[in-house]
Each structure stands twice: as structure tokens, then as C-alpha cells.
Amino acid sequence: MAILNKKSKISDEIPSASMADIAFLLLIFFLVTTVFPKDRGLPIVLPEEQEEVEISQRNILHITINPDGSVGVRRGDSQNESFHRPHQIQQVWRTEVSQNPNLIAGVRTHPEAAHRYMVQVLDALQMANAERISLQMGEG
Amino acid sequence: MPLKGGGLERKSKASDQIPSSSLADIAFLLLIFFMVTTVFRTEADRPIEWPEAEATQQIDETRDNIMYIWVERNGDVWINDRLVPMENVSELVAPRWVESGRRLRISLRADAEVPYRFVDAVQREIQQAGAIYVVFATDLERRMMRERR
Numbered sequence: 001m002a003i004l005n006k007k008s009k010i011s012d013e014i015p016s017a018s019m020a021d022i023a024f025l026l027l028i029f030f031l032v033t034t035v036f037p038k039d040r041g042l043p044i045v046l047p048e049e050q051e052e053v054e055i056s057q058r059n060i061l062h063i064t065i066n067p068d069g070s071v072g073v074r075r076g077d078s079q080n081e082s083f084h085r086p087h088q089i090q091q092v093w094r095t096e097v098s099q100n101p102n103l104i105a106g107v108r109t110h111p112e113a114a115h116r117y118m119v120q121v122l123d124a125l126q127m128a129n130a131e132r133i134s135l136q137m138g139e140g
Numbered sequence: 141m142p143l144k145g146g147g148l149e150r151k152s153k154a155s156d157q158i159p160s161s162s163l164a165d166i167a168f169l170l171l172i173f174f175m176v177t178t179v180f181r182t183e184a185d186r187p188i189e190w191p192e193a194e195a196t197q198q199i200d201e202t203r204d205n206i207m208y209i210w211v212e213r214n215g216d217v218w219i220n221d222r223l224v225p226m227e228n229v230s231e232l233v234a235p236r237w238v239e240s241g242r243r244l245r246i247s248l249r250a251d252a253e254v255p256y257r258f259v260d261a262v263q264r265e266i267q268q269a270g271a272i273y274v275v276f277a278t279d280l281e282r283r284m285m286r287e288r289r
Contacts, residue, residue, distance in 0.1 A: 019164070020163070020164050020167065023164065023167045023168055023171055024167055026171050026175075027167055027170050027171040027174065030171065030174035030175050030178050031170075031174055033178055033180070034174050034177055034178045034179075035178075035179050035180075036177070036179075039198065039199040039201075039203070039206055039247060039275075039277075040196050040197060040198050040199060040275075040277070040278070040280070041193075041196060041197075041199070041247060041248075041275040041276050041277040041278045042193055042195060042196065042197075042275065042276045042278055043197065043199070043245075043273070043274070043275045044274050044275070044276065045272050045273060045274075046263060046266065046267050046271075046272045046273075046274055047267070047272070048267070048270070048272060049267050049268060049270070065256075109256040109260070110256065111255060111256055111257035111260070112255045112256070112257070113255070113256045114252065114253045114254070114255065114256070115191060115211075115250045115251065115252060115253070115254045115255075115256055115258075115259050116191045116252035116253060118256055118259070119191040119192075119193055119252070119276055119278060120191075120193070122193070122276065123193035123194055123195050123196075123278075123281075126193075126195035127194055127195045135260075135263070137256060137257060137260040140257075
């Protein structure tokens with residue numbers, strides 16, 4: 001029975017010669033489509049709504065951000081305001097907090113001041129390890 | 141026993157070719173690495189100028205628990221590729237806050253030049269929705285750039 005004994009010449013294995021090519025193709029596809037997440041920034045915890053805390057003026061450092069980017073600093077119990085550049089706040093905060101460890105930073109930003117300046121002040125405060133920061137908007 | 145040729149003609153048995161048998165393994169390793177780290181974009185970036193900050197840190201929360209709010213230079217608020225009126229922001233934040241089990245981080249991606257009143261308004265909306273964790277998205281600032289300023 002010649003017909004039944006004839007063996008097929010087609011291999012019954014999956015060809016593996018192109019496996020590396022397929023792997024490289026997939027590799028290049030994923031290399032190109034990968035987007036590494038850029039989730040970073042300055043974290044802050046907002047107070048919950050209707051959560052108001054009375055703070056003695058003595059423990060507040062008023063930081064006022066003006067539209068031109070100048071920053072006024074005034075102690076809660078004083079009338080003297082000194083003006084600084086945003087990045088100088090780091091040094092100011094370190095000096096102030098060494099005199100009063102309970103100090104809270106009250107950052108009041110003018111409505112028309114650029115977001116950039118508020119971020120710079122927040123950055124300076126966080127670089128100086130300030131933990132208690134309150135963000136408010138000043139009057140226009 | 142005397143050495144053949146006085147030991148001068150002895151050939152090194154080490155091959156001078158880079159071994160290529162592990163090439164496929166390396167390719168697969170890279171392939172799996174990129175497959176695992178790939179995140180397909182869910183929303184498009186808005187064109188904003190990123191503020192810069194030295195204290196920039198990574199948000200330690202999974203991607204599902206991060207919500208992005210974009211604030212453009214003209215004060216437009218975009219969430220999930222859609223322009224959202226300011227007063228509707230809290231309605232979008234509130235369900236996500238509950239869903240996440242009070243863990244939601246809001247990445248506030250505001251343009252560096254946007255007037256602060258828009259950022260403040262968004263913060264009020266977030267507070268109204270009950271969420272409290274906000275991250276002001278920034279680019280890491282290098283100290284060198286600061287010196288120049």
C-alpha cells in the first residue's frame with residue numbers, strides 16, 4: 001500500500017528560526033510605545049471643608065505674594081513687613097522657625113499673581129522642611 | 141615534561157567572539173521589561189508651561205488613584221480631555237474620591253503663568269468634593285538654573 005505509507009515531508013514542528021525576529025519586533029514596538037509616568041510635584045494636604053482652626057497671631061508668619069513676584073514677610077504679632085525674592089523664603093523660614101518651632105506659614109497669594117510664584121514659595125518652604133502651610137488667596 | 145615550542149606558541153582556548161547564544165534571552169528580558177512598564181496613554185497632555193521646583197517629589201500612589209486636572213494659561217480647566225466649567229469640577233472629583241477609598245491624589249497641572257485666582261478656584265472645588273490630597277505638578281528644577289536666576 002504505497003499510498004498509505006507515504007510520509008509527509010512537511011515538518012510537524014512550529015518553525016522557530018523566526019522567533020528571534022518576532023521577539024525583536026515586539027521589543028521595538030514596546031520600546032517605542034513606552035511612556036514612563038511623570039507623576040511628580042509638590043504635595044500638600046488641603047484642610048477639610050468647614051475645618052477652621054484658631055491660631056494665635058504669634059504663631060503665624062504671613063507670607064504675601066504680589067503680582068510682580070515680590071514676597072512680603074510679616075510676623076503675625078508685628079507690623080514690619082520685609083520684602084524678598086521667592087527663593088529667599090527658604091532662609092527666612094529657617095531663621096524664623098528657629099525662634100519659634102510652632103510657626104505656621106500663611107501663604108496669601110494675590111489673585112493676579114502667576115501660579116509660578118506660589119510654586120516657588122511653596123518649594124522654598126518645603127525645602128526648608130516647613131510642614132504646616134496654609135494657602136489662601138489675597139484680596140484683589 | 142618540556143613544553144611544546146617552549147611555551148611560546150600556545151594558543152588561548154578562549155574564543156575571541158562575543159557569545160551570541162544568550163542574545164535571545166537578553167532580547168526577551170528587555171521585551172518583558174518594556175511590556176510590564178508600558179502604560180498606554182489614557183488622556184492627552186494639554187499644552188502648559190510646567191512650573192519648576194527643587195523639592196519636586198514622586199507621587200507614591202498607583203496610577204488609578206491619581207486624577208489629573210489641567211489648568212491652562214487662560215484659566216480653562218481640562219479633565220479627561222474635556223473642557224470643564226469651573227463650577228462642575230467638584231462633581232467630577234467627588235465620585236473619584238469615594239471610589240478610591242479616600243486615597244485619591246489630585247495632580248494639579250497648572251500653567252506657570254496662570255493667575256492664582258484660577259488655581260484657588262480649583263482648590264475650592266476640590267475641597268467642596270471632600271478630597272484633600274493635592275499635588276502641584278512641577279518639573280524638577282536643577283540648582284544650576286536657580287543660581288542663574
